[in-house]
Amino acid sequence: MEIHIPTPLRAFTDRQETVSVPATTVAEGLENLVQKHSAMRAHLFTPEGKLRSFVNVYLNDEDVRYLPAKEDTTVADTDELTIIPSIAGGTPAAAGCCR
Numbered sequence: 126m127e128i129h130i131p132t133p134l135r136a137f138t139d140r141q142e143t144v145s146v147p148a149t150t151v152a153e154g155l156e157n158l159v160q161k162h163s164a165m166r167a168h169l170f171t172p173e174g175k176l177r178s179f180v181n182v183y184l185n186d187e188d189v190r191y192l193p194a195k196e197d198t199t200v201a202d203t204d205e206l207t208i209i210p211s212i213a214g215g216t217p218a219a220a221g222c223c224r
Contacts, residue, residue: 126154126200129207137164151182151189152196154206169208179211 128144138144139162146161148154155176159166169180176182176196182189185204192198200206 126202127205128154128158129205131208131210133210134165134168134208137168138162147202148200150196151184151198151200151206154200155182155196168210181209181211183207183209 126146126148128146130138130142130144135141144158144161146154146157148157155169159169169177171177182196184192184198184200184206189195189198
């Protein structure tokens with residue numbers, strides 16, 4: 126399966142945009158990714174081994190959080206995972222702007 130890596134995390138995959146890993150489930154694909162690129166583990170998983178809440182994973186455009194089996198969903202070699210970290214922050218609107 127192919128796993129698409131977002132730009133901020135490519136520093137931990139030798140700048141690769143996509144990493145190929147063998148997998149039968151979403152969880153196995155992610156585990157094989159961090160086995161291949163160990164620095165990714167801290168960015169994807171908590172110390173307890175759970176996927177971090179701010180990391181969104183999509184299986185062929187479907188949010189894994191809403192799939193019936195979640196990370197235990199079975200995958201095929203032709204499936205694609207996309208990792209999308211949540212982005213927060215911003216600044217308040219400039220004074221006098223947009224009011």
